[in-house]
Amino acid sequence: MNHSYPSIDWQEQSQSHRGLWYSEAQLPAPQKIMLIDDTIKANKAMELARQGIGLLWVGDYQNGRELLRSITRRLDRPPRVGSQKIPTLPAEIFALHRQNQGQKAQILGQILIALTPDFVINLRRGQDVSQACKDVIGEITQPIVMPFKQLLAIVSAHEWRKKKVFVPSLKEHIIPHFGVYSPLRGEYLELAMQAPLPTNHVQAFDIGAGTGVLSILLAKRGFEKITASDMDPRAIACARENIQALGLSEKITVMQADLFPPGRADLVVCNPPWLPAQPSSPIEHAIFDPGSRFLQEFIAQLPEHLAIDGQAWLIISDLAEHLGLRTRQELLELISKAGLVVLEQLQTKPKHPKVQDENDPLHFARVKEVSSLWVLGLK
Numbered sequence: 001m002n003h004s005y006p007s008i009d010w011q012e013q014s015q016s017h018r019g020l021w022y023s024e025a026q027l028p029a030p031q032k033i034m035l036i037d038d039t040i041k042a043n044k045a046m047e048l049a050r051q052g053i054g055l056l057w058v059g060d061y062q063n064g065r066e067l068l069r070s071i072t073r074r075l076d077r078p079p080r081v082g083s084q085k086i087p088t089l090p091a092e093i094f095a096l097h098r099q100n101q102g103q104k105a106q107i108l109g110q111i112l113i114a115l116t117p118d119f120v121i122n123l124r125r126g127q128d129v130s131q132a133c134k135d136v137i138g139e140i141t142q143p144i145v146m147p148f149k150q151l152l153a154i155v156s157a158h159e160w161r162k163k164k165v166f167v168p169s170l171k172e173h174i175i176p177h178f179g180v181y182s183p184l185r186g187e188y189l190e191l192a193m194q195a196p197l198p199t200n201h202v203q204a205f206d207i208g209a210g211t212g213v214l215s216i217l218l219a220k221r222g223f224e225k226i227t228a229s230d231m232d233p234r235a236i237a238c239a240r241e242n243i244q245a246l247g248l249s250e251k252i253t254v255m256q257a258d259l260f261p262p263g264r265a266d267l268v269v270c271n272p273p274w275l276p277a278q279p280s281s282p283i284e285h286a287i288f289d290p291g292s293r294f295l296q297e298f299i300a301q302l303p304e305h306l307a308i309d310g311q312a313w314l315i316i317s318d319l320a321e322h323l324g325l326r327t328r329q330e331l332l333e334l335i336s337k338a339g340l341v342v343l344e345q346l347q348t349k350p351k352h353p354k355v356q357d358e359n360d361p362l363h364f365a366r367v368k369e370v371s372s373l374w375v376l377g378l379k
Contacts, residue, residue: 005020005021005022006020006021006029007019007020007021007029008020008021008029008030008033008054008145009033010033010035010056010114010145011033012035012056012058017114018142018143019142019144019145020140020142020143020145021144021145021146022137022144022145022146022150023109023146023147023150024150024153024179024281024283025105025109025147025150025280025281026281027106027147029054030052030053030110030112031052031054032052032053032054033053033054033055033056033112034048034053034054034055034056035055035056035058036048036055036056036057036059037057037058037059037060038059038060038063039059040055040067042067042070042071042074043074045067045071045111046071046074046075048110049071049106049107049110049111050107052110053110054110054112055110055111055112056112056113056145057111057112057113057123057148058123059123059124060123060124060125061121061123061124061125061126062125064111064113064123064148065148065152068108068111068148071107071108071111072104072108075103075104075108076104078359089324090322090323090324090364090365091323091324091325093323093362093364094277094323094324094325094362094365096361097361097362098277098278100361101280102280105280105281108147109147109149110147111147111148111149112145112147112148113145113146113148114143114144114145115129115133115143115144115145115146115151116143117140117141117142117143117144118130119133119134119137119140119144129151129154129155129158131158132154132155132157132158133151133154135158135161135178136154136157136178136179153178154178157176157177157178157179160176160182161176161178164176165182165183165184167183167186167189167213168186169186169189169190169192169193169217170189170216170217172216172246174211174212174213174216174242175211175238175242175245176211176238177211177234177237177238177241178234179232179234179282179283180210180211180232180234180235180238180283180286181210181211181283181286181287182211183210183211183213184352185350185352186351187348187349187371188271188315188348188371188373189213189214191315191346191347191348191372191373192214192217192218192269192313192315193217194346195313195344195346195373195375196344196375197221197222197267198266198267198309198310198311200307200309200310201221201223201267202223202224202225202266203223203224203226203227203263203264203265203266203307204218204223204225204226204265204266204267204268204269205226205227205228205260205261205267205268205305206218206226206227206228206229206269206270207259207260207268207269207270207272207298208229208230208259208270208271208294209228209229209230209235209236209239209254210230210235210238210239210271210286211235211239211242212228212239212242212243212252212254213242214228214269214271215228215243215248215254216246216248216252218267218269219248219251219252223251223267224251225253226252226253227252227254227255227261227265228243228253228254228255229255229256229259229260229261230254230256230257231256231257231258232282232285233256236256239254240254259294259297259298259301260301260304260305261305263305264305264306264307265305265306265310266307266309266311267310267311267313268302268305268306268310268311268312268313269312269313269315270298270312270313270314270315271315271316272289272294272295272298272314272316273285273286273287273288273289273294274289274316274317274319274320275288275289275319275320275323275325276288276289276290276291276292276295276320276325276326277289277290277325278290292330295331295334296334299314299334299338299340300334300337300338302340302376303338303339303340303378306377306378308378309377310378311375311376312340312375312376312377313373313374313375313376314373314374315371315372315373315374316331316371316372316374317369317370317371318368318369318370318371319365319366322365322366322368322369323365335374335376339378339379340376340377340378340379341376341377341379342375343375343376343377344374344375345372345373345374345375346372346373346375347370347371347372347373348370349369349370349371350366350369350370354366355367355369
């Protein structure tokens with residue numbers, strides 16, 4: 001772990017304490033710390049959190065988890081009629097939704113928990129989280145303070161890593177890592193399984209590899225040389241572990257790169273972030289692409305990395321279009337401007353639970369959403 005992380009100070013039982021401040025969302029360390037325990041009510045905790053006070057939990061560990069659940073339920077309630085201006089334009093609805101999500105994250109991020117340098121929770125009914133934290137944070141020599149909700153996310157990711165995630169399209173289990181977007185939405189993999197392969201299919205590039213699922217899929221479909229690239233060290237470690245676990249290391253090379261590896265490929269696949277909006281945590285970079293910069297750079301640089309008869313599979317949802325964040329015409333103009341043509345488009349409807357959730361503020365757009373695999377070639 002990077003020991004340049006800021007320090008955080010607090011008083012407990014008339015003694016001064018200092019530890020490292022660790023926030024995945026890069027929230028600033030609270031300037032004021034108050035100890036809270038089982039006696040505090042959820043509404044009072046929310047009131048203090050809204051004031052920017054860091055609330056360090058010193059009560060029963062399981063009761064602390066229940067406090068978080070209680071606050072979450074309150075924050076998820078629809079606003080009272082008339083308490084909030086209701087937008088009508090899709091982009092405004094999305095902006096309000098992101099604003100509410102951000103405020104929720106800020107409030108929940110003020111409920112804190114401290115751990116020893118060995119990642120031990122010195123609380124009643126404290127959970128063993130040491131291995132989960134070591135996997136994510138590494139070795140430390142000082143106590144550490146983090147948002148309680150973040151600790152639960154680290155523990156949850158550790159459990160998923162042990163259980164693994166079954167991917168029906170691959171008929172394989174994938175090992176997810178904390179901070180790497182897990183392939184829980186499988187419809188795009190089904191499209192990649194169905195898409196006709198280019199005439200030559202020896203060399204492939206997988207741009208923004210994440211867990212490595214698309215590289216693994218291409219290996220199963222007959223590609224002998226696949227280079228998977230990603231900028232995130234966690235994604236690189238995750239992809240390598242999955243590729244090694246499935247015995248595909250001789251076919252798939254994983255490297256850190258800003259978009260493309262050197263050279264050209266018969267097939268380039270990319271499942272970019274789908275929504276042009278600002279991420280609020282590292283893992284959200286897999287979902288949100290500010291100003292569509294990733295998408296624009298990928299399409300602009302693509303011709304330099306395609307073989308003469310090569311193809312690219314751009315896997316993307318049209319959710320951004322239904323939210324008023326990007327038009328179909330803008331996407332088509334990006335493709336044409338780069339000297340590319342659309343050879344084919346495969347489509348499917350998402351099957352994830354949010355499509356059925358009528359209480360989701362973005363339900364109006366999700367019910368119209370279509371996931372597509374755009375087959376692109378050189379003009």
